[in-house]
Amino acid sequence: MDKFTTLTGVAAPMPLVNIDTDMIIPKQFLKTIQRSGLGKNLFDEMRYDDQGNEIPDFVLNQPAYRKAQILVAGDNFGCGSSREHAPWALADFGIKAIISTSFADIFYNNCFKNGMLPIVLPQEQVDVLMKDARKGENARIAIDLESQTVTSADGHVFSFEIDPFKKHCLLNGLDDIGLTLEKVSAIDTFEAKAAQARPWV
Amino acid sequence: MPKTLYDKIWDAHVVHEDSDGTSLLYIDRHLVHEVTSPQAFEGLRMAGRKVRAPEKTIAVPDHNVPTTPDRVKGIENPESRIQVEALDSNAREFGVHYYPVNDIRQGIVHIVGPEQGWTLPGMTVVCGDSHTATHGAFGALAHGIGTSEVEHVLATQTLIQKKSKNMKVEITGSLPPGVTAKDITLSVIGRTGTAGGTGYVIEYCGQAIEELSMEGRMTVCNMAIEGGARAGLIAPDEKTFAYVKGRPHAPKGAQWDAAMAWWKTLKSDEGAHWDKVITLRAEDIAPVVTWGTSPEDVLPITDSVPAPESFSGGKVEAAQRALDYMGLKAGQKLSDIEIDTVFIGSCTNGRIEDLRAAAEILKGRKIAVKRAMVVPGSGLVRAQAEEEGLAQIFIDAGFEWRLAGCSMCLAMNPDQLAPGERCAATSNRNFEGRQGRGGRTHLMSPAMAAAAAVTGRLTDVREMMTETA
Numbered sequence: 001m002d003k004f005t006t007l008t009g010v011a012a013p014m015p016l017v018n019i020d021t022d023m024i025i026p027k028q029f030l031k032t033i034q035r036s037g038l039g040k041n042l043f044d045e046m047r048y049d050d051q052g053n054e055i056p057d058f059v060l061n062q063p064a065y066r067k068a069q070i071l072v073a074g075d076n077f078g079c080g081s082s083r084e085h086a087p088w089a090l091a092d093f094g095i096k097a098i099i100s101t102s103f104a105d106i107f108y109n110n111c112f113k114n115g116m117l118p119i120v121l122p123q124e125q126v127d128v129l130m131k132d133a134r135k136g137e138n139a140r141i142a143i144d145l146e147s148q149t150v151t152s153a154d155g156h157v158f159s160f161e162i163d164p165f166k167k168h169c170l171l172n173g174l175d176d177i178g179l180t181l182e183k184v185s186a187i188d189t190f191e192a193k194a195a196q197a198r199p200w201v
Numbered sequence: 202m203p204k205t206l207y208d209k210i211w212d213a214h215v216v217h218e219d220s221d222g223t224s225l226l227y228i229d230r231h232l233v234h235e236v237t238s239p240q241a242f243e244g245l246r247m248a249g250r251k252v253r254a255p256e257k258t259i260a261v262p263d264h265n266v267p268t269t270p271d272r273v274k275g276i277e278n279p280e281s282r283i284q285v286e287a288l289d290s291n292a293r294e295f296g297v298h299y300y301p302v303n304d305i306r307q308g309i310v311h312i313v314g315p316e317q318g319w320t321l322p323g324m325t326v327v328c329g330d331s332h333t334a335t336h337g338a339f340g341a342l343a344h345g346i347g348t349s350e351v352e353h354v355l356a357t358q359t360l361i362q363k364k365s366k367n368m369k370v371e372i373t374g375s376l377p378p379g380v381t382a383k384d385i386t387l388s389v390i391g392r393t394g395t396a397g398g399t400g401y402v403i404e405y406c407g408q409a410i411e412e413l414s415m416e417g418r419m420t421v422c423n424m425a426i427e428g429g430a431r432a433g434l435i436a437p438d439e440k441t442f443a444y445v446k447g448r449p450h451a452p453k454g455a456q457w458d459a460a461m462a463w464w465k466t467l468k469s470d471e472g473a474h475w476d477k478v479i480t481l482r483a484e485d486i487a488p489v490v491t492w493g494t495s496p497e498d499v500l501p502i503t504d505s506v507p508a509p510e511s512f513s514g515g516k517v518e519a520a521q522r523a524l525d526y527m528g529l530k531a532g533q534k535l536s537d538i539e540i541d542t543v544f545i546g547s548c549t550n551g552r553i554e555d556l557r558a559a560a561e562i563l564k565g566r567k568i569a570v571k572r573a574m575v576v577p578g579s580g581l582v583r584a585q586a587e588e589e590g591l592a593q594i595f596i597d598a599g600f601e602w603r604l605a606g607c608s609m610c611l612a613m614n615p616d617q618l619a620p621g622e623r624c625a626a627t628s629n630r631n632f633e634g635r636q637g638r639g640g641r642t643h644l645m646s647p648a649m650a651a652a653a654a655v656t657g658r659l660t661d662v663r664e665m666m667t668e669t670a
Contacts, residue, residue, distance in 0.1 A: 016522070017515035018395055018495050022632040027613045031265065031280035033239035033287050045634045050620070074515045076396040079429065080632060082331040082345035083237060102396050105431055106331060106345050113349035163363065165223040176349070177248070180357045183217050183225060187359055190216040190227055200452030200460045201229045201324065
């Protein structure tokens with residue numbers, strides 16, 4: 001997995017609340033058996049018309065945001081399905097961090113498995129960053145995972161909370177499965193005990 | 202210390218806990234379908250890993266499968282076919298339990314699990330699908346996971362988790378006639394919002410929940426995710442035990458007795474700590490429909506389309522966008538909204554009791570919509586409905602009688618809405634494009650969907666019940 005340490009870049013504003021996983025990657029693109037290649041269909045139904053032409057108004061089609069690495073989004077981003085195709089599509093497009101007041105639970109977890117950092121901040125701080133995002137190239141946002149801070153274009157520093165284990169894995173690009181397999185003897189012990197206590201399982 | 206049901210199941214499954222509370226949780230049942238698993242199996246292959254507990258892993262194709270009778274000849278869409286074939290070969294290669302497309306036990310993974318007795322009280326159940334919450338109806342801790350976590354569970358039979366907070370949702374009193382489990386679960390989301398449950402595991406309780414059948418309880422827990430919760434739970438009781446007993450993979454003999462001894466302890470203790478409590482009176486719940494593009498956009502059928510300005514914050518813009526997408530105007534009566542299509546099915550409402558409730562309304566009546574389809578949740582539900590004569594009622598009314606699968610709930614197979622087509626659906630999500638690009642979805646109970654099919658507009662099912670009486 002890719003490491004995440006620091007990032008400074010253009011943020012795309014998506015103030016809509018409840019942006020769901022069907023918006024992020026519509027189901028017709030879930031038929032792949034690979035993880036890669038979904039970026040071109042990210043936000044497909046908002047981004048392209050029925051003929052597949054770009055809708056110029058959509059934020060990621062605007063010149064300033066075509067290479068955005070950060071999203072500043074409305075409340076409850078990523079609600080809906082557990083499909084990891086949503087973070088895969090965002091990552092494949094080039095998004096590395098998403099800032100919102102809240103995220104849906106499964107989407108939030110899925111981000112970390114893909115080297116992507118979801119950041120929760122209070123409404124008034126998201127509002128400041130949303131203003132920056134609207135300025136495109138003229139207002140870059142800086143993120144530092146180690147110090148758990150987001151710095152707005154005019155130098156306001158906002159601190160965010162993150163689970164220490166998730167932070168550690170992201171900073172070092174660690175693979176969960178490898179880490180868990182180091183505890184395989186604890187799993188063996190648990191399984192043996194559970195087979196006694198709940199043999200019907 | 203008094204514990205909640207969630208606390209008890211959690212404690213029974215902790216393999217290892219770090220000082221910061223990060224825990225390794227043992228997984229008793231891993232359900233797998235074709236859409237969220239291929240990359241996980243591929244990951245195992247690339248790392249040279251095996252499935253740790255194939256005997257606890259159950260695979261079934263459901264999202265992509267066509268529901269027309271000609272599916273025995275194979276899947277036409279090449280991408281869907283590749284995904285289903287990948288599941289076929291992965292199930293064989295890794296030796297997990299498997300119900301292929303043409304097995305009568307095939308169906309939606311969340312209907313097959315309980316039906317076959319894989320889902321039992323007190324278990325941890327995961328699946329790469331958010332509606333895994335369904336299994337919480339048995340007093341099992343069940344939730345959706347992403348594909349990376351699917352791979353993690355396949356490889357280790359555990360999941361890295363932090364414990365959620367405890368929320369109690371109590372529904373007091375008895376449901377009035379015409380009001381169902383679907384109306385409960387939608388009304389709760391209407392109250393809390395789609396993020397109201399974020400960070401929590403919900404336990405549903407109260408007289409109205411106790412009075413629900415297992416099918417109804419599954420409907421309630423199914424949509425816990427739509428309220429943002431990690432999982433929904435209902436304490437097991439005699440109804441649960443009666444449902445489970447005799448199922449193919451339920452314990453038998455001495456093991457049944459041992460299981461029952463534990464299962465009977467699976468309830469929240471008096472004095473257990475709740476981080477949040479929500480109470481609704483059953484008598485205040487009406488048959489509801491959704492008007493917008495989020496499951497929280499829910500109102501009683503007797504109400505009107507709300508004005509975007511009646512909301513606050515970001516919801517004003519979202520509501521305006523929803524009305525534009527849905528082709529509705531503020532102030533319009535919900536019962537005046539004309540519909541084109543009716544879809545009865547899904548893991549929310551594709552069980553036998555749902556089909557009975559719809560058939561009850563449709564008996565001796567004809568549909569007044571362009572098309573209507575029933576997609577039973579499993580081959581066994583379909584067979585039972587045929588035996589009970591329900592299939593004939595649907596067919597006589599003008600419904601298409603389909604084979605089992607997820608179908609138009611998420612429209613990954615050919616069952617899709619056309620742009621602008623308006624659908625009364627018993628499924629769980631009314632998101633933009635969910636049932637087909639530009640399709641417009643109104644969520645409701647099976648009885649309400651049947652009523653809409655008969656009148657051609659959103660309809661208060663209670664009016665039709667009076668007619669029958």
